[in-house]
């Protein structure tokens with residue numbers, strides 16, 4: 073795909089390079105990114121501009137941008153077909169975000185749950201970027217007129233705001249933007265922390281056993297699952313209304329997604345067995361799933377020339393499409409052509 077010009081629906085999504093992607097990112101979003109390439113024209117981005125809303129160590133950030141980009145390739149994003157680029161390589165994102173910020177209400181941004189959570193967590197640095205973050209996210213999506221946006225449940229509110237901003241802009245200036253829809257796979261939309269199963273698995277969790285990184289070694293993965301918090305009911309069954317069972321529910325969701333078995337099949341597979349056996353099986357299944365990704369990652373990260381070419385090509389293709397949208401937006405709002 074040198075450009076997007078056929079009738080396929082367009083997919084856009086992004087991931088922050090704030091740490092190594094984890095099992096929640098993979099099952100909630102990245103696995104779908106790979107699968108959707110079959111049917112759609114896909115555009116994916118490593119969203120480095122978003123990452124600096126929380127203070128980052130510059131040399132670490134640089135490394136993580138390359139790591140995240142390489143991991144996406146290792147998971148199966150095909151750069152010949154899909155546009156895979158680093159957000160900071162395309163200035164259109166920041167440019168459209170400014171225009172859209174003038175079509176976004178203060179009150180709307182104040183209601184964003186993620187802003188409230190992050191303000192609490194980083195009370196020493198509640199910067200304006202953290203507040204306007206969802207406007208940049210709307211710009212990411214609207215620049216490419218994406219139809220669907222594959223994400224986990226935590227991004228639903230941001231997606232709704234993107235639609236509201238697009239609707240408001242279209243209402244003033246005519247049909248410029250496609251209204252994007254969140255594409256959420258319910259069963260894996262919220263993978264929980266292994267040490268506090270009522271909280272989602274998160275890249276910023278400081279507890280070492282709370283999340284499984286895509287690059288964790290096999291024995292580390294198994295050890296983390298063995299230590300995962302469950303309950304004293306000693307019964308492998310799924311009950312989403314029972315908060316006590318949050319740990320087992322989470323492990324069953326993970327096992328089912330990784331092995332492609334239904335929850336019922338997983339439950340009967342382990343009937344009569346103890347939590348220890350079950351945890352080991354989940355750990356082994358996850359380690360088996362990540363092994364080929366890890367091997368492919370080692371190969372790709374060593375090939376600097378290939379990576380540089382992919383990033384360059386991805387950025388050029390992204391810029392071409394988004395440039396057209398931005399020119400159109402500038403014209404509609406009344407800016408003089410340069």
Ligand code: TYM
Pocket residue numbers: 084085086087088089096097098099100101102119122208209212213221222223224225226227260261262263264272273274
């Ligand atoms: P980020 O980098 O936090 O997460 C990347 C993707 O992983 C999903 N995810 C999860 N899914 C299931 N269970 C979990 N525990 C879990 N944790 C994270 C996220 O929902 C996301 O899909 N704001 C976005 C990045 C972004 C973006 C965009 C996304 C920027 N621009 C435009 C879509 C479209 C974020 O911080 O994702």
